[in-house]
Amino acid sequence: MTDPPQSLKPTRGPAGNAQAPSNGLFRMVRTVVALILREIATTYGRSPGGYIWALADPILGVALLTLVFQYALGNTSPPIGSSFPLFYASGYIPFVMYNDINNKMAQSLRYSRPLLAYPAVTFIDALIARLILNSMLHVVVFIVIVSGIAIIQGIPMVLDVSVVLHALALTALLGAGIGTLNCFLVMRFPVWERAWSILNRPLFLMSGIFFTYELMPKIVKDVLWWNPILHLVGLMRHGIYGVYRADYVSEGYILTVSLITILSGLLLLWRRYRALLELH
Structure with missing residues (x-):
């Protein structure tokens, strides 16, 4: 087992005795920062162009959709x-x-499993570190791609920044909620990882990426409304396009799904995560 980062090691006083941090919040912040730096080094720092690939995926995805729907379908x-x-x-x-x-x-538990053996690191630290790092990464991706499109195509952008930031924050919260619950489920039931991957695929077609909710027939809208990602997409487009009202969007519904899943996941992990680590 490799040694933990220096900031995760207990500090020692003159007599050599370990000293508990005087502030629990400071300890958590220091641990989370150390975990973030570790993930930056291991996930993006070891491969050539690691950070570029984080931008390449959405850029290529947007380019492919544009080619298919604008040029191929006319x-x-x-x-x-x-x-x-x-x-x-x-x-x-x-x-x-x-x-x-x-x-x-x-x-998160699988990735940080060696460090979770140390009392200074908890599963909550691992979850928060991954949430912060990946949320920041996608905010940067959004800024680069949207700004790049506006500059290249000469589009006069008049964003409602507060709505756009709100949409990004709710997107991160929903991802954190579903991800926290799945963190328990994939550790407790290994088959769930593959099952979730299969169940999650239709969401790409059901989330309003290449259509708007208002254009769908009523019977389809009654089904699509329950997809919280559709609400996030509508809220984002409301912030980018001032003329798009997105009256169907319910922020309360997004918050309800997010909070129920994140609290359920945290409760299940709090009760079982040590046992789950021993099983894997």
Whole structure:
């Protein structure tokens, strides 16, 4: 087992006795920062262009959707605005952000398992570190891609920054909720990881990435409304396109799903995570 980062080791006084941190919050912050730095070094620092690939995925996804729907299918204009790349980016980026945070947090115990043997590190530290790092990464991705589209296509952008930030925050919260619950489920039931991957695939088609909710028939809308990612996409487009009202969006519903899943996941992990680590 490799030695833990220096900031995770207990401090010692002149007599050589371990001294507990005087402030529990300071200890948690120091531990979370150390875990973030560790993940930056191991996930993005060991492969050439590690950070570039974090941008390449959504850029290629938006480019592919643009090629398919604008050129291959011959669509003359997107459902909102005049820019196909901006329309697809406004839906694709929230979906990718939710999906990535969910997947990364679901693997938190496995990823930080060696460090969780130390009393200074808890499963909550591991979850918070992954949430902060991946949320920051996707905020940067959003800024780079949307700004790049606006500059390249000469689009006058008038974003409602507060709504856009609100949409990004709710996306991170939903990803954290589903990811925390899945963190327990994939450790307790190994088959759940593959089952969730299969169940999660239709969401790409059901989240409003290449259509708007208002264009769907009523019977379809009654089903799609229960997909919280659809609400996130609508809220994001409301912030990017001032003329798009997105009246169907319910922030209360997003918060309810997020809080129920995150509290359920935390309770299950708090009761069982030591036993789960011993099983793997």
